[in-house]
Amino acid sequence: MEPYFLSARYFDAAQNVIPGGVNSPVRACKSVGCNPVFIDRAEGSIIYDVDGNRYIDYVCSWGPMILGHGNSAVTAAIEEALKNGTSYGAPTWREVELARKIIDMVPSIEQVRLVNSGTEATMSAIRLARAYTNRKKIIKFDGCYHGHADAFLVKAGSGVVTLGIPGSPGVPEEVVGNTISLPFNDLETLKKVLELEGDQVAAVIVEPVPANMGVVLPLPDFLPTLRDWTAQNGIVLIFDEVITGFRLAPGGAQEFYDVMPDLTCLGKIIGGGLPVGAYGGRAEIMQYVAPAGPVYQAGTLSGNPLATAAGLATLEVLSRPGIYELLGNKTSLLTEALTEVAAGLEIPCHIQAIGSMFTCFFGVTGPVYNFEEVKKADTEMYGRFFRNMLEAGVYLAPSQFEAAFLSLAHGMDDMEWTVEAAEITLKEMAEAETE
Ligand SMILES: *Cc1c(COP(=O)(O)O)cnc(C)c1O
Numbered sequence: 343m344e345p346y347f348l349s350a351r352y353f354d355a356a357q358n359v360i361p362g363g364v365n366s367p368v369r370a371c372k373s374v375g376c377n378p379v380f381i382d383r384a385e386g387s388i389i390y391d392v393d394g395n396r397y398i399d400y401v402c403s404w405g406p407m408i409l410g411h412g413n414s415a416v417t418a419a420i421e422e423a424l425k426n427g428t429s430y431g432a433p434t435w436r437e438v439e440l441a442r443k444i445i446d447m448v449p450s451i452e453q454v455r456l457v458n459s460g461t462e463a464t465m466s467a468i469r470l471a472r473a474y475t476n477r478k479k480i481i482k483f484d485g486c487y488h489g490h491a492d493a494f495l496v497k498a499g500s501g502v503v504t505l506g507i508p509g510s511p512g513v514p515e516e517v518v519g520n521t522i523s524l525p526f527n528d529l530e531t532l533k534k535v536l537e538l539e540g541d542q543v544a545a546v547i548v549e550p551v552p553a554n555m556g557v558v559l560p561l562p563d564f565l566p567t568l569r570d571w572t573a574q575n576g577i578v579l580i581f582d583e584v585i586t587g588f589r590l591a592p593g594g595a596q597e598f599y600d601v602m603p604d605l606t607c608l609g610k611i612i613g614g615g616l617p618v619g620a621y622g623g624r625a626e627i628m629q630y631v632a633p634a635g636p637v638y639q640a641g642t643l644s645g646n647p648l649a650t651a652a653g654l655a656t657l658e659v660l661s662r663p664g665i666y667e668l669l670g671n672k673t674s675l676l677t678e679a680l681t682e683v684a685a686g687l688e689i690p691c692h693i694q695a696i697g698s699m700f701t702c703f704f705g706v707t708g709p710v711y712n713f714e715e716v717k718k719a720d721t722e723m724y725g726r727f728f729r730n731m732l733e734a735g736v737y738l739a740p741s742q743f744e745a746a747f748l749s750l751a752h753g754m755d756d757m758e759w760t761v762e763a764a765e766i767t768l769k770e771m772a773e774a775e776t777e
Pocket residue numbers: 458459460461462464487488489490549554582583584585609610619
């Protein structure tokens with residue numbers, strides 16, 4: 343039988359009842375030129391599709407599964423919580439425990455509010471920053487993703503300062519007219535904008551290490567300067583650590599780089615595979631949130647008993663000593679081996695990595711520092727790489743502009759096979775080039 347027989351049939355059926363057949367656009371695999379595989383189950387570092395194909399998983403649910411799939415501590419916590427019901431819409435002690443754990447791990451957070459997704463976290467943090475400063479404008483950076491709330495869907499246009507142009511139909515220009523999107527790592531441009539309108543800016547929101555245009559590293563002075571300038575202008579600095587939180591270090595990118603934001607947005611890992619998000623920061627600002635203060639933000643399922651159980655169990659494992667060294671070492675081994683393979687075959691492919699995440703930028707020979715440079719990557723080549731790796735049993739992100747994630751469950755055998763599969767794949771690609 344054809345290897346993706348059931349997946350293809352399911353995708354056909356899905357397209358009749360779900361727009362595009364998927365519940366989040368990147369899952370459709372359009373940019374890598376194939377159809378998605380439907381997943382049946384997962385265990386450790388491996389996911390299985392409905393046709394029985396087995397893949398080493400480097401998507402890890404786009405980040406959350408840092409312990410691997412079906413971690414026993416997390417599963418046990420969910421099972422235990424399940425016995426007592428699934429939702430009450432009233433306070434539970436575990437919410438306090440999770441809040442305390444987050445505050446304990448993330449250095450700048452003094453108080454925290456739990457929500458259900460990263461999008462909710464960033465959306466709420468912006469509302470809070472606007473209320474706290476009594477200003478309207480926000481600054482973001484091109485290529486950084488902060489969820490799908492209207493205010494963040496701003497396409498980066500040309501010119502030095504990109505005025506707000508909606509990145510999606512359905513987003514009124516009035517809504518994004520207050521959003522300024524600037525090139526990442528570019529302090530000159532930021533300086534000019536702050537000189538002109540710094541006193542109208544409520545917040546600067548940034549992925550401290552962008553991972554939604556592929557992994558891009560901040561230049562050494564970028565985050566510290568961002569901290570200084572926002573403080574000087576009375577602007578709330580928001581780190582969107584939905585990916586980097588609990589990924590780069592127990593305390594996220596802020597711990598890794600020792601730069602403290604005013605507010606932090608969390609998601610993904612914090613739910614251990616169940617839907618959770620959070621935003622938190624200085625108590626003085628967080629006290630503006632209802633019912634302590636006037637800024638309204640609510641959620642029927644916020645602090646859900648199963649989600650908090652999964653999140654708490656995940657953060658407890660991540661608090662053990664040596665975890666991040668282990669994850670980092672594994673990732674270095676893998677990325678170094680992949681770099682060597684590509685270099686040996688003279689395939690242009692530059693890997694950017696930090697902690698346990700990385701991106702192979704195809705068609706690129708040196709570091710890329712912003713969205714303009716990232717866009718030069720060869721998406722055709724990545725598409726070919728993706729499809730061949732999938733056939734070889736390695737599941738990568740179905741887009742050039744995403745990160746690959748490792749988990750604690752990834753073993754030496756997984757990485758050896760990944761390197762071997764990459765060698766075979768890249769060799770074929772090199773031969774096809776020369777034909
Ligand atoms: C995934 C992501 C979000 C959105 O989180 P959702 O849970 O998908 O709503 C926001 N910011 C960053 C940096 C993300 O990677």
